[in-house]
Amino acid sequence: MPHFPLIEGLESESFSAVDDLLKAGVSAYYTDPRFSETEYVVREDPNGAKTLMRFNGEGWDDIKLL
Secondary structure, eight states, rough: OOOOOTTTTTTTTOOHHHHHHHHHOOOOEEOTTOOTTEEEEEEOOOOOOEEEEEEOSEEEEEEOOO
C-alpha cells in the first residue's frame, strides 16, 4: 500500500494537521464517516478540491469529486 498522510476522524478532532499540510502545498488523506468501507479515503488538495478515492488492491482510483 502506498504511503500517504492518513488522518482519521478529521471531523471530530481538534487538530490542524490537515490545514498544515494544505498550507505547505501537500495533499492530505483522511477517512470520512460518510464512507464506512475501509478501502475509501478522501484526498483534499491544496486548491480545495476533495476527491473520494478507493484502494483497488494495487493502487488508488479516483471515484468522484466531493
